[in-house]
Amino acid sequence: MLKTIIDRLLQGVVVIICLLTLTFFLIRMIPGDPLTDEKAMSPQVRAQNMKIFHLDKSKTVQYGYYWKNLFQGEMGMSSKKEQPVSKIIKQSFPVSVILGVCGMIIAVLIGIPAGIIAALKHNSLIDNGAMFFAMLGISIPSFVIGPLLAKFVATEVPYLKVAGWGDPFDWILPSITLGLGTAAYLARITRAGMLDILSQDFIRTAQAKGVSQTSIIVKHALKGGLVPAIAFIGPAFAMLITGSFVVETIFQVPGMGQHFVNATNDRDYFLLQGMVLLFGILIVMVNLAADILLTYLNPRLRS
Secondary structure (H helix, E strand, C coil), X not given: CHHXXXXXXXXXXXXXXXXXXXXXXXXXXXXXXXXXXXXXXXXXXXXXXXXXXXXXXXXXXXXXXXXXXXXXXXCCECCCCCCEHHHHHHXXXXXXXXXXXXXXXXXHHHHHHHHHHHHHCCCCHHHHHHHHHHHHHHHCCHHHHHHHHHHHHHCCCCCCCCCCCCCCHHHHHHHHHHHHHHHHHHHHHHHHHHHHHHCCHHHHHHHHCCCCHHHHHHHHHHHHHCHHHHHHHHHXXXXXXXXXXXXXXXXXXXXXXXXXXHHHHHCCHHHHHHHHHHHHHXXXXXXXXXXXXXXXXXXXXXX
């Protein structure tokens, strides 16, 4: 187990370094620079700002400065917002985490039970109905679900608001919007995993020995049947946090998604690099947690 954790951490470090390096040079290939704006800027002021952000130097030298500042715990200054990148992330990251966690909780509470029940009722009306709604959840995007919930639910249910992020009641509709699509995928993946395990010889042997259906499911089928779902949950959770821009926009949630998109449009190098660094670390850590859990559930992975 310890060897697995160390290997995954080392792989994660390599992934993050490659990710930051590619991001650093690719965003500098975009036409323009962080100082390109609609407002007129005198040559003197532009030259001074270029020097402050080291944009007057070669890309290789800029790359060296970036890593030097990063090792000193500095992510740089946002050229558009004129604030430290760390401050912007500190303000928006907790919001995205809360939204992502709530969305994943909803996805797990809906998707996994639906997949298990569908597998146990294979080819029945329940199975077909569950998979029909799962396909709907996969097919209907969040920018359709969100406005529908805002119009027909938020306006009818007390304490729910169309937009805002002031109290826990404001978390409900964005979390549902974010979690339904993942719940649909989880339902299908869980169903497939459970059907595969239920068709194995050791399950039929347990049934032949007279073991109760409940014991077979709880003690034998779930442990192996949920492996594909758990493998999916790791990257899905990271995607919920990093890919929630549409939901954040619909419900006016002050999370990180808006900063990520705006930083790309504004060519805000340091803010974009800070977001990529945080998202990369988050994805690596979540996948590490999923790998550890999978190693526990599947002894064959312990090598």
